[in-house]
Amino acid sequence: MLLPTRSLILLTTTCLLRPTTATPPCPLEGPVFPKPLHLSQSNTIKTAVANLTTTFEDFAVSSAKNFSFTLSVFSAHDAEPVFSFFHTAPKLASINTTGVKTVDSDTVFRIGSLTKVLTNYLFLINAGDRIWNEPITKYVDELRALGNGSEVTNTAWDQVTIGGLASQMTGIPRDYALLGELTQTPATRDKVIEYGFPPLSDDERPPCGDFPTCDREQFFHGIASFYPSLAPFTSPAYSNVAFQLLGYALETITGKTFDSLLQETLINPLGLNRTFLRKPEESLGVIQGTPAKTGWTFDLGESAAAGNMYTSITDLSTIGRSILSYKLLDPVPTRRWLKPFSFSTDPKAAVGAPWGARRINVDPEQPYRWTTAYNKAGSIGMYSAVLAILPDYDIGFAALLHGDIPGNANFHLLDMAGKILLSAIESASRSEAASLYNGHYSSTTDKLNSSITISTDDLPGLSVTQWISNGTDFLRTSTILQNGYTPVTPRIRLYPADLTNKKQVVFKAIFEDADAPSKEGMFSTDCATWVNVEAVIYGSAAMDEVIFNAVDEEQGGKAGSVSLPALRVTLDREG
Ligand SMILES: *[C@@H]1O[C@H](CO)[C@@H](O)[C@H](O)[C@H]1NC(C)=O
Ligand SMILES: *[C@@H]1O[C@H](CO)[C@@H](O)[C@H](O)[C@H]1NC(C)=O
Ligand SMILES: *[C@@H]1O[C@H](CO)[C@@H](O)[C@H](O)[C@H]1NC(C)=O
Numbered sequence: 001m002l003l004p005t006r007s008l009i010l011l012t013t014t015c016l017l018r019p020t021t022a023t024p025p026c027p028l029e030g031p032v033f034p035k036p037l038h039l040s041q042s043n044t045i046k047t048a049v050a051n052l053t054t055t056f057e058d059f060a061v062s063s064a065k066n067f068s069f070t071l072s073v074f075s076a077h078d079a080e081p082v083f084s085f086f087h088t089a090p091k092l093a094s095i096n097t098t099g100v101k102t103v104d105s106d107t108v109f110r111i112g113s114l115t116k117v118l119t120n121y122l123f124l125i126n127a128g129d130r131i132w133n134e135p136i137t138k139y140v141d142e143l144r145a146l147g148n149g150s151e152v153t154n155t156a157w158d159q160v161t162i163g164g165l166a167s168q169m170t171g172i173p174r175d176y177a178l179l180g181e182l183t184q185t186p187a188t189r190d191k192v193i194e195y196g197f198p199p200l201s202d203d204e205r206p207p208c209g210d211f212p213t214c215d216r217e218q219f220f221h222g223i224a225s226f227y228p229s230l231a232p233f234t235s236p237a238y239s240n241v242a243f244q245l246l247g248y249a250l251e252t253i254t255g256k257t258f259d260s261l262l263q264e265t266l267i268n269p270l271g272l273n274r275t276f277l278r279k280p281e282e283s284l285g286v287i288q289g290t291p292a293k294t295g296w297t298f299d300l301g302e303s304a305a306a307g308n309m310y311t312s313i314t315d316l317s318t319i320g321r322s323i324l325s326y327k328l329l330d331p332v333p334t335r336r337w338l339k340p341f342s343f344s345t346d347p348k349a350a351v352g353a354p355w356g357a358r359r360i361n362v363d364p365e366q367p368y369r370w371t372t373a374y375n376k377a378g379s380i381g382m383y384s385a386v387l388a389i390l391p392d393y394d395i396g397f398a399a400l401l402h403g404d405i406p407g408n409a410n411f412h413l414l415d416m417a418g419k420i421l422l423s424a425i426e427s428a429s430r431s432e433a434a435s436l437y438n439g440h441y442s443s444t445t446d447k448l449n450s451s452i453t454i455s456t457d458d459l460p461g462l463s464v465t466q467w468i469s470n471g472t473d474f475l476r477t478s479t480i481l482q483n484g485y486t487p488v489t490p491r492i493r494l495y496p497a498d499l500t501n502k503k504q505v506v507f508k509a510i511f512e513d514a515d516a517p518s519k520e521g522m523f524s525t526d527c528a529t530w531v532n533v534e535a536v537i538y539g540s541a542a543m544d545e546v547i548f549n550a551v552d553e554e555q556g557g558k559a560g561s562v563s564l565p566a567l568r569v570t571l572d573r574e575g
């Protein structure tokens with residue numbers, strides 16, 4: 001089964017001659033290194049932060065004359081931000097404002113639809129996702145009364161599930177009377193006939209909307225006559241109504257108001273002092289103009305759960321950290337939450353609840369090295385906001401903006417920060433992993449000729465550069481056993497399993513042929529590592545299981561030994 005030595009020599013030569021044709025590693029989905037715990041101490045990060053400071057100072061002067069913003073990059077493992085930046089629009093100094101004159105980490109901004117993330121968070125904290133597949137009609141009486149239409153002109157409300165609403169998959173109406181309704185929008189309401197729309201009868205015209213906002217009864221009366229937008233679970237389609245309904249359902253389930261749930265289960269436990277569902281004192285906010293004109297005062301009424309909230313960059317970062325550190329929601333439901341539900345038309349973007357999942361190619365030279373940012377943006381009046389969290393690194397990016405904001409400036413700020421920081425974060429993660437796990441481990445107790453060498457290089461994960469088990473070249477043997485053929489160039493890399501206790505950290509070994517012939521086609525892929533996890537088992541222990549031990553906090557978490565359950569051996573670190 002093993003290759004004769006002659007081929008081995010041949011191989012080495014082939015490898016040296018064709019380094020660029022090597023098959024790229026196909027890691028497991030998720031982090032390729034343990035999550036970095038000491039980003040702020042990393043020199044790579046310090047250099048990147050210095051660069052970011054210069055970059056944002058230049059940007060503030062050249063491109064942000066007319067708006068203010070606060071930005072923060074945070075880690076779940078550090079109370080201080082990795083990077084933060086505050087910019088006050090110069091004109092704020094010269095105008096009359098009832099808000100702050102200088103923006104800082106406590107300045108309150110509106111966040112618009114970013115509210116939806118907090119609504120979903122509150123739902124999961126207070127009701128869980130066990131009822132994700134139950135119909136909304138079970139929890140909202142008015143919808144039950146609307147019946148079970150399945151025609152083109154009636155929404156089949158009994159087919160509209162809680163989870164479908166949370167992930168924008170139900171095809172229900174987007175808004176009722178509030179946003180997008182031409183008869184309610186000051187800029188358009190007097191021009192509709194001019195545009196070519198016919199006159200409406202009184203009962204066709206919403207009796208409420210922008211001002212006064214619709215009460216609960218008017219809202220349900222309104223959506224009763226609305227056609228469905230798409231069949232449920234066809235395509236994601238953005239809806240504000242969905243989040244108003246989720247808010248109502250949560251009130252039914254808990255018997256508490258949305259406001260009190262926000263206060264008791266999010267604001268109080270996290271110690272947030274600048275987060276509000278309804279308009280707070282003007283002196284806390286940044287208001288570049290009159291409160292009415294800037295949109296500071298505009299109240300969404302019954303639709304508050306879809307977009308009414310206000311917060312500061314400190315509070316928004318605290319909320320982001322709480323998600324990543326499982327402070328209010330357990331690890332498993334949190335990880336379930338931070339997964340996409342549907343594709344979108346852009347292959348790099350997917351849709352979750354209600355996160356937009358954005359796939360980011362971490363290393364342009366590695367076609368299968370991707371991480372995912374879970375994003376939600378919002379804008380209302382002259383305010384805009386965005387939060388992106390990257391669970392693979394336990395980090396987040398947040399920005400709050402106000403003033404005359406160019407389109408997409410919220411995402412642009414994150415793009416600027418991410419472009420400089422992400423590769424530094426990957427590099428810092430690799431360095432932390434190197435200091436904890438790199439080394440030569442060998443048998444000291446059983447007098448076995450068994451050893452393994454772990455090191456990091458330019459590729460994702462930890463590399464196994466040498467592996468001998470009781471005198472055999474196990475690097476080669478294991479790769480043959482795993483792949484079912486003799487690999488041209490065996491390659492073993494270790495990726496975190498996210499299984500850990502105070503003393504042990506588990507990695508999965510991935511056994512690849514670094515020079516495998518390409519198999520990519522219409523239905524086939526070169527990269528499906530997940531299919532082969534634990535494919536080889538010896539006496540009920542998986543060959544790919546690698547457990548680092550004595551991961552001692554006092555020693556900075558440095559591994560003292562490695563256990564290989566299939567080989568029934570523990571190898572001690574040398575030196
Ligand atoms: C910041 O980094 C970018 C590349 O990441 C580089 O082009 C630029 O010159 C750097 N700027 C400063 C001020 O170091
Ligand atoms: C700021 O606003 C002024 C007047 O509205 C405009 O002329 C100028 O181009 C804007 N500046 C930037 C950097 O967008
Ligand atoms: C600011 O308000 C004061 C008093 O209300 C008024 O006298 C002044 O003209 C205003 N300034 C500007 C720039 O609007």
Ligand SMILES: *[C@@H]1O[C@H](CO)[C@@H](O)[C@H](O)[C@H]1NC(C)=O
Nearest residue numbers: 137144145146147148149158
């Ligand atoms: C809708 O259908 C459900 C079963 O799917 C039924 O229990 C309910 O009574 C129906 N409601 C109306 C108003 O027809």
Ligand SMILES: *[C@@H]1O[C@H](CO)[C@@H](O)[C@H](O)[C@H]1NC(C)=O
Nearest residue numbers: 106270271272273274314318
């Ligand atoms: C808000 O709370 C944080 C800690 O919870 C505290 O550091 C900060 O000073 C508070 N800010 C204000 C304005 O009270």
Ligand SMILES: *[C@@H]1O[C@H](CO)[C@@H](O)[C@H](O)[C@H]1NC(C)=O
Nearest residue numbers: 446448449469470471567568
């Ligand atoms: C090591 O290999 C020898 C044969 O070379 C065998 O007799 C022995 O049982 C093996 N021991 C272990 C612990 O694998």
Ligand SMILES: *[C@@H]1O[C@H](CO)[C@@H](O)[C@H](O)[C@H]1NC(C)=O
Nearest residue numbers: 449450468469470471472473
């Ligand atoms: C251990 O095994 C390897 C691989 O077979 C061999 O090259 C090496 O010489 C052996 N070492 C000892 C001390 O026997």
